[in-house]
Amino acid sequence: MSETVRTETINTALGALERVLDRRLVAALEVCARCGICAEACHVYASDPRPEHVPAARAERVRAVYRRQHDPLGKLFPWLVGAKDLTEPDLDALAEPAFASCTLCRRCTINCPFGVDTALIMRAARAMLTATDRAPEMLVMLADAAIARGEHAEEFREIYREIVAGLEHEAQERLGDPTLRIPLDQQGAEILYVGLSGAHTILPAAIIFHEANASWTLSMFEASNYGLFLGDPARAKAIARRIVDEAVRLGVKEVVLTECGHAYAALRWEAPNWFGGEFPFKVRSIVEVLADYVRDGRLALDPTANPEPVTYHDSCNLARNGGLIEAPRIVLRAAVQNFVEMNPHGKENFCCGGGGGLVAIPEWFETRMRAGRKKAEQIRAAGAPVVATSCENCNLQLTDLNGYYDLNVQVVGLMELVVNALLKARRRHAVPLPEAA
Numbered sequence: 108m109s110e111t112v113r114t115e116t117i118n119t120a121l122g123a124l125e126r127v128l129d130r131r132l133v134a135a136l137e138v139c140a141r142c143g144i145c146a147e148a149c150h151v152y153a154s155d156p157r158p159e160h161v162p163a164a165r166a167e168r169v170r171a172v173y174r175r176q177h178d179p180l181g182k183l184f185p186w187l188v189g190a191k192d193l194t195e196p197d198l199d200a201l202a203e204p205a206f207a208s209c210t211l212c213r214r215c216t217i218n219c220p221f222g223v224d225t226a227l228i229m230r231a232a233r234a235m236l237t238a239t240d241r242a243p244e245m246l247v248m249l250a251d252a253a254i255a256r257g258e259h260a261e262e263f264r265e266i267y268r269e270i271v272a273g274l275e276h277e278a279q280e281r282l283g284d285p286t287l288r289i290p291l292d293q294q295g296a297e298i299l300y301v302g303l304s305g306a307h308t309i310l311p312a313a314i315i316f317h318e319a320n321a322s323w324t325l326s327m328f329e330a331s332n333y334g335l336f337l338g339d340p341a342r343a344k345a346i347a348r349r350i351v352d353e354a355v356r357l358g359v360k361e362v363v364l365t366e367c368g369h370a371y372a373a374l375r376w377e378a379p380n381w382f383g384g385e386f387p388f389k390v391r392s393i394v395e396v397l398a399d400y401v402r403d404g405r406l407a408l409d410p411t412a413n414p415e416p417v418t419y420h421d422s423c424n425l426a427r428n429g430g431l432i433e434a435p436r437i438v439l440r441a442a443v444q445n446f447v448e449m450n451p452h453g454k455e456n457f458c459c460g461g462g463g464g465l466v467a468i469p470e471w472f473e474t475r476m477r478a479g480r481k482k483a484e485q486i487r488a489a490g491a492p493v494v495a496t497s498c499e500n501c502n503l504q505l506t507d508l509n510g511y512y513d514l515n516v517q518v519v520g521l522m523e524l525v526v527n528a529l530l531k532a533r534r535r536h537a538v539p540l541p542e543a544a
């Protein structure tokens with residue numbers, strides 16, 4: 108038996124694998140009956156049925172390395188159990204399956220008879236690639252920019268205050284109400300709302316919070332967490348820390364994240380592990396808050412503002428991995444006239460093909476368009492001219508699929524539909540001013 112010479116790069120990659128090797132990952136790595144049931148569950152395989160797109164096949168690349176390091180037989184007789192020394196060409200070849208053709212959506216997991224979490228394995232692969240400088244440059248750049256923004260928050264606080272004042276004016280004009288405010292740094296507010304870069308996640312939220320008479324304040328930071336996509340817990344924690352510290356400093360009761368699937372997965376489900384326990388505040392998606400407002404009658408909505416049939420694309424991170432299936436439907440049933448389900452939907456919904464950070468990586472545009480074929484077919488079959496979603500990544504991917512596959516639909520966010528319905532209800536209930544004498 109000969110052992111491949113270990114370079115520094117290989118040691119670094121193996122070290123990264125060891126650091127993320129917890130009980131969940133060990134279970135995923137050790138259990139696979141190679142039955143292949145997961146193949147059709149994966150949107151990448153369903154859209155482009157090649158053997159390398161079977162979830163178990165992509166996971167096997169990491170399993171072989173794990174067996175060589177941890178399986179007693181793999182250490183002695185690697186050929187017997189499919190164990191393999193990691194090489195630099197293996198690492199190079201891992202980038203495509205880990206970053207481009209697995210969106211970490213976990214549809215394979217819920218369809219696997221053993222619940223094998225292939226996404227977790229591919230996240231470990233991403234950790235190995237990030238540690239050895241093989242991660243997509245754009246993801247690294249976005250993660251590091253977010254960390255730098257946290258480190259230099261004081262330097263742009265005043266600039267941001269001016270930007271927010273401009274947005275406040277825009278929101279007032281749209282609602283026709285000069286009393287609307289976008290509070291920033293509001294000590295003691297109940298909600299810390301975390302949007303994304305750009306006005307499109309802040310303006311509709313400002314209108315909704317105003318109409319619901321909510322006690323809220325806007326975060327200085329954006330919800331996205333590219334550290335999670337890199338499989339890099341240190342970067343992911345540094346990005347999350349900005350929001351955690353801000354929420355604690357302001358003493359809010361809850362952090363409400365904008366329409367963003369992975370941001371919810373990061374702060375709601377992963378971050379307590381990175382910080383070693385639950386936070387002194389709740390973490391919710393705006394989708395849950397909207398559902399509460401609708402249920403509690405805090406928003407007057409006129410669904411005739413959205414008269415065309417609307418179908419809904421469930422974000423994998425919100426629905427399958429986060430359990431938010433009924434909440435968006437409560438909102439849709441109140442805000443639109445004709446809601447049509449996509450088939451399948453909810454936790455069985457197919458990934459749009461843009462998850463896992465893929466939508467941010469320009470060089471893999473064709474790959475994600477090919478992987479989105481299944482989603483394009485679902486949208487066509489639903490037959491609705493409007494496709495709503497509650498995730499920025501999904502929104503971008505669905506918009507690209509719309510052009511690529513000539514779907515001829517309009518892609519909208521849930522908040523956008525709510526604001527349409529809310530503005531129409533407001534106009535309907537407006538008391539006409541008396542005629543001037």
Ligand code: SF4
Nearest residue numbers: 139140142143145219
């Ligand atoms: S991951 Fe699950 S479904 Fe896929 S081959 Fe292994 S055991 Fe079968």
Ligand code: SF4
Nearest residue numbers: 149209210212213215
């Ligand atoms: S996590 Fe999603 S994209 Fe990755 S292998 Fe499983 S089904 Fe396919």
